[in-house]
Amino acid sequence: MAVTSLISTAKQRLKGGVNQALNTLGYRLVRADTLDRLARQSSPDDTAGRLAASPNGDAKPRNLSLLPAANAPPAMCTAHAPRFDPQKSPSQLADKIVAFQQNGVTVISTNPEKAAMFRETEQFDRDVSNRHSAWDWAGNSVAPYTKDLATGLPSPALIDYLHALFSGGDFDAFFRGVLGCPAKVANVRLVRSKPHLTAGVGPQEWHSDGCPAGVIRGVLYLCDVDAQTGPFQYRDANHREHTVLGKTGDLLVFDATRLPHRGSPPTHKTRSAIDLVFMPRMPDEEMTIMVVGMNHWPADPFFVKLPKERPADAEDALAAGRRSASLY
Incomplete structure (x- = not known):
């Protein structure tokens, strides 16, 4: 149990170090299925909770994509938010x-x-x-x-x-x-x-x-x-x-x-x-x-x-x- 915990901690530290280094260079790793899910959530015909699957029904491998991170549009906070239209949704703010x-x-x-x-x-x-x-x-x-x-x-x-x-x-x-x-x-x-x-x-x-x-x-x-x-x-x-x-x-x-x-x-x-x-x-x-x-x-x-x-x-x-x- 102790060995498993040490290995898990080491993996987390390694991933953290890699992400920190990439962020310094202006990039971050994002799972491909995460990007697909966010894109589907913004589509009106999306079915909640639908998983990306291969033709035989198995889940697709979790491939990673390297995307620009530094000062990108505020996707970290608002990727799931519909684009606000003041004409359709009047608001004092x-x-x-x-x-x-x-x-x-x-x-x-x-x-x-x-x-x-x-x-x-x-x-x-x-x-x-x-x-x-x-x-x-x-x-x-x-x-x-x-x-x-x-x-x-x-x-x-x-x-x-x-x-x-x-x-x-x-x-x-x-x-x-x-x-x-x-x-x-x-x-x-x-x-x-x-x-x-x-x-x-x-x-x-x-x-x-x-x-x-x-x-x-x-x-x-x-x-x-x-x-x-x-x-x-x-x-x-x-x-x-x-x-x-x-x-x-x-x-x-x-x-x-x-x-x-x-x-x-x-x-x-x-x-x-x-x-x-x-x-x-x-x-x-x-x-x-x-x-x-x-x-x-x-x-x-x-x-x-x-x-x-x-x-x-x-x-x-x-x-x-x-x-x-x-x-x-």
């Missing part, structure tokens, strides 16, 4: 749906008074450490990797507000337009970025998320964000950098797998925001707001590259030990 499908990012205005209120009432009282690290942990260590970021868990009042906001007809139509199905919130966390003049680390460094298919991201500004407040930035298919300024209450929705992005380091003003993860839900499933905490796991959409040298590593070992013990 029709232009936002079209913008997302074309560019992988859009900005939607929400209630600025509510956003400003939550900026003052929410508790940004945690650092960016993991509180339950384990030997096989895939995310950050117990020690925080920077002092320039503060986080926190949403209050019941904020959760209720987000539930009402994303349950409304406008956002229901928006998610159906960009994903082809309703959505729910897979995680909510508060993020406060303090002004600093050093290079950004973690989410302030350029990266792409490892979101599963159908998972998209959101950032709700709780303050006005100008060039000095650390605005959101992304790179398009031509590697051009775009900076997204915004007002209090503006919601950015973006494809974090398609677009390299970052929250740029604020230089003079503190940025307060809410990080959101959206994922598909079944048509009969109720809208839910999930809060999974601050920890990271292997498939966490928030997982980002961290620096080899961290400020926390240089702290006094005894002080670090006391801090670590207090986290449990």
